[in-house]
Amino acid sequence: MKVLVSDNLGEIGIQMFQEAEGIEVDVKTGLAPEELKSIIGDYDALVIRSATKVTEDLLEKGTRLKVVGRAGIGLDNVDIPAASKHGVVVMNTPTGNVVTTAEHAIAMMLSLSRNIPRGTSTLKDGKWEKKKLQGREIFNKILGVIGFGKIGSIVADRARGLKMQVIVHDPFVTPERIEKAGFESVSMEELYKRADYITVHVPKLKDTLGFLNKSAFNQMKDGVMLINCARGGIVNEADLYEAMKSGKVAGAALDVFETEPPENSPLFELDNFICTPHLGASTKEAQTNVAVAVAQQIIDYLQTGTIVNAVNVPSVTGELLEKLGPFLSLGDRMGCLMSQLICGPLKQLTIEYMGDFQGMDLAPVSTAIIKGLLAPMVKDMVNSVNAPLMAKERGIKISETTSADAEDYLNLIRVYAETTEMNTTLAGTVFGKNDPRIVKINNFRLEMIPHGHSAIIHNQDKPGAIGSIGMCLGKNNINIGRMLVGQEDEGDRNIIFLRTDTSIPDSVVEELRNLPLVNTVIPLEL
Numbered sequence: 068m069k070v071l072v073s074d075n076l077g078e079i080g081i082q083m084f085q086e087a088e089g090i091e092v093d094v095k096t097g098l099a100p101e102e103l104k105s106i107i108g109d110y111d112a113l114v115i116r117s118a119t120k121v122t123e124d125l126l127e128k129g130t131r132l133k134v135v136g137r138a139g140i141g142l143d144n145v146d147i148p149a150a151s152k153h154g155v156v157v158m159n160t161p162t163g164n165v166v167t168t169a170e171h172a173i174a175m176m177l178s179l180s181r182n183i184p185r186g187t188s189t190l191k192d193g194k195w196e197k198k199k200l201q202g203r204e205i206f207n208k209i210l211g212v213i214g215f216g217k218i219g220s221i222v223a224d225r226a227r228g229l230k231m232q233v234i235v236h237d238p239f240v241t242p243e244r245i246e247k248a249g250f251e252s253v254s255m256e257e258l259y260k261r262a263d264y265i266t267v268h269v270p271k272l273k274d275t276l277g278f279l280n281k282s283a284f285n286q287m288k289d290g291v292m293l294i295n296c297a298r299g300g301i302v303n304e305a306d307l308y309e310a311m312k313s314g315k316v317a318g319a320a321l322d323v324f325e326t327e328p329p330e331n332s333p334l335f336e337l338d339n340f341i342c343t344p345h346l347g348a349s350t351k352e353a354q355t356n357v358a359v360a361v362a363q364q365i366i367d368y369l370q371t372g373t374i375v376n377a378v379n380v381p382s383v384t385g386e387l388l389e390k391l392g393p394f395l396s397l398g399d400r401m402g403c404l405m406s407q408l409i410c411g412p413l414k415q416l417t418i419e420y421m422g423d424f425q426g427m428d429l430a431p432v433s434t435a436i437i438k439g440l441l442a443p444m445v446k447d448m449v450n451s452v453n454a455p456l457m458a459k460e461r462g463i464k465i466s467e468t469t470s471a472d473a474e475d476y477l478n479l480i481r482v483y484a485e486t487t488e489m490n491t492t493l494a495g496t497v498f499g500k501n502d503p504r505i506v507k508i509n510n511f512r513l514e515m516i517p518h519g520h521s522a523i524i525h526n527q528d529k530p531g532a533i534g535s536i537g538m539c540l541g542k543n544n545i546n547i548g549r550m551l552v553g554q555e556d557e558g559d560r561n562i563i564f565l566r567t568d569t570s571i572p573d574s575v576v577e578e579l580r581n582l583p584l585v586n587t588v589i590p591l592e593l
């Protein structure tokens with residue numbers, strides 16, 4: 068088995084590969100994409116950090132490739148669907164660098180407050196700018212932490228040690244959990260209004276891209292200071308520049324950029340802007356942790372087939388996978404659908420296995436449901452190993468029951484989600500050997516293939532409703548591949564399930580919502 072290390076990996080990880088039986092390792096960092104493509108066909112495993120881009124093209128050339136291991140967390144540089152398509156397991160090491168990154172955010176906040184980078188550079192230039200570089204204390208100031216996951220919660224804890232007042236916003240963590248940890252849970256608006264410092268620790272997602280923009284800055288306190296050690300693009304750099312020029316934002320520290328490395332950023336002109344070249348995870352300790360973890364995971368996988376911390380494959384043995392496969396994909400899709408139907412922090416998830424599941428260990432199916440549910444919130448941080456733990460960390464209670472009665476089906480999985488704002492039920496089944504379907508959403512019966520671009524529309528059951536929806540989509544050049552009308556169990560309301568060839572843009576969703584006979588429209592990506 069041959070392993071290629073294409074980004075800088077802690078020496079200890081390379082030693083582990085060298086000492087592993089039956090494994091050879093090559094270290095070739097800084098290769099151009101074409102060079103990497105020309106050699107990838109010789110390797111069974113690829114070890115990366117954030118520099119190597121694992122594209123569909125590269126995966127196509129990697130005919131022997133079995134696994135990609137990321138020494139670190141973020142997988143923005145890996146085309147995960149393409150890896151799954153090519154049967155390549157993608158693993159990361161979700162915990163090894165979290166303390167280090169949290170410490171970097173704190174270091175950035177202190178450096179900003181006390182002008183340490185400018186003090187260093189001006190002094191080295193022979194200037195003694197004592198008066199000009201007067202700073203501010205952080206004692207008793209309000210720190211707004213956006214994202215209370217692994218890193219955000221450590222930052223909050225360290226800031227408490229520095230005697231700051233910490234307020235937290237995370238719509239996917241219950242306020243009780245934040246309060247139990249000793250912090251105040253607040254809305255986004257309140258955080259903007261009250262915080263003297265704002266630090267962001269969310270993944271880069273559709274919803275968080277450009278999240279801190281002009282409109283967000285306008286809601287913030289005058290003189291706020293901003294720190295981003297999460298991902299480039301979460302802060303809109305052009306809007307940040309304007310907000311700093313106007314004095315609204317008194318200082319900003321970025322470790323990550325929209326384009327890395329950034330090219331001629333206007334932010335570099337500003338004295339109160341400080342930055343580091345994506346150094347969040349760059350300490351000896353963190354690099355040792357992630358190098359050991361990734362090397363061990365890859366060695367185990369190549370030698371025994373054991374899968375740990377994979378983001379695209381459930382952790383099950385080959386024999387079990389054959390039996391459970393269709394239920395795993397049904398579970399994953401039900402979780403994904405549920406996450407798009409609910410709003411508010413999730414408190415309780417109840418999973419009922421009904422009917423013919425005789426002799427099957429259903430834990431991986433529950434994990435697939437939880438993983439599908441969390442993935443839209445935390446992206447590639449969740450995998451089939453850490454999903455239950457992540458749910459627990461978020462204060463979500465999970466319970467499972469089994470019963471013999473599957474109503475009209477051979478087998479039925481029912482998932483019931485209770486958030487602080489609503490209750491939602493989904494039921495799904497597998498027809499034949501491998502044909503997963505969603506058969507119920509709340510009180511509505513339907514038969515939906517949980518895959519692709521789609522939408523759920525609640526409408527008034529009156530003539531013209533369906534026609535107006537079809538006209539609206541047609542006018543916007545969106546082809547309907549499938550349309551199902553579901554009936555309410557008791558009552559006369561309709562639910563329409565649409566499968567479209569392309570995703571429905573926000574502007575068209577709005578148009579649909581404004582149709583006279585339409586009540587609600589929920590666009591879905593499954």
Ligand SMILES: NC(=O)c1ccc[n+]([C@@H]2O[C@H](COP(=O)([O-])OP(=O)(O)OC[C@H]3O[C@@H](n4cnc5c(N)ncnc54)[C@H](O)[C@@H]3O)[C@@H](O)[C@H]2O)c1
Pocket residue numbers: 140141161164165168213214215216217218219236237238239240268269270271274275296297298322323345346347348349444445448
């Ligand atoms: N700078 C670096 O070198 C470095 C190192 C490690 C991680 N990171 C990045 O740090 C970020 C956080 O990592 P983590 O390990 O703490 O992840 P995590 O999954 O443990 O936590 C992310 C949190 O963000 C929350 N969240 C999602 N959408 C949100 C929204 N719209 N508003 C508020 N909260 C939201 C989630 O509920 C979750 O609690 C990621 O972007 C990761 O890629 C950067």
Ligand SMILES: O=C(O)[C@H](O)COP(=O)(O)O
Pocket residue numbers: 116117118138139140141142164345346347348349
């Ligand atoms: O996602 C991560 O783990 C960090 O962003 C670190 O990235 P790096 O390994 O390229 O330093």
